[in-house]
């Protein structure tokens with residue numbers, strides 16, 4: 001008689017709960033120094049930028065660089081595990097006194113002090129599921145900025161998702177188990193999904209589902225127009241020309257009146 005197959009328990013866990021310690025390795029190909037340089041160039045005309053809020057700060061790679069550039073930095077992220085990784089890095093960098101890190105949701109950010117600059121980078125707006133939620137985020141950000149303050153976000157477009165997100169699969173192994181990553185994009189709903197599967201034991205699997213909504217230029221323009229920000233620019237992230245239909249990713253630069 002054949003032995004009964006053991007039952008496999010599959011649990012859905014929040015995004016980044018298990019991925020957090022792998023995140024920096026996964027993002028190894030990103031040049032954060034250039035990214036920070038881009039942001040500093042955008043705000044160059046404004047010599048009075050001293051305080052920064054890094055929204056969806058993740059493991060703090062940007063926050064640390066801005067603190068080293070002399071800014072007073074706060075960071076907020078919805079994932080306690082990502083904030084945990086950020087705290088370790090900030091501590092190792094000797095910046096524990098200079099960077100304030102908080103677990104929080106960008107859809108309802110609360111601070112008692114104003115900021116000169118807010119950033120929301122690395123698919124920042126794509127984590128917000130529709131234009132209504134982006135509008136709420138813009139409203140809160142506007143309220144939190146000092147007069148003439150800046151909000152700089154980036155946006156992944158449907159074009160980028162069509163070109164790079166369809167049917168990608170990767171297996172990563174290490175001594176703590178690793179993961180399987182499967183990425184796909186639905187052109188109809190414009191939702192890009194990345195599923196990370198972690199084998200905890202032969203009978204236990206944990207799954208993180210990361211969902212992002214891709215936004216095209218017309219949608220982003222409409223969001224900016226509907227926002228309380230009076231001045232805005234939408235630029236191609238490669239060469240900073242005004243974004244067009246061939247742009248895969250935009251920088252959205254909004255300025256409070």
Ligand SMILES: C[S@@+](CC[C@H](N)C(=O)[O-])C[C@H]1O[C@@H](n2cnc3c(N)ncnc32)[C@H](O)[C@@H]1O
Nearest residue numbers: 056057058077078079082104105106121122127
């Ligand atoms: C791709 S990571 C980017 C992290 C970081 N900005 C970077 O450049 O490395 C996206 C981050 O957004 C955070 N996030 C997603 N939805 C959020 C929300 N509603 N409020 C705050 N953070 C959120 C995730 O927890 C994750 O750390």
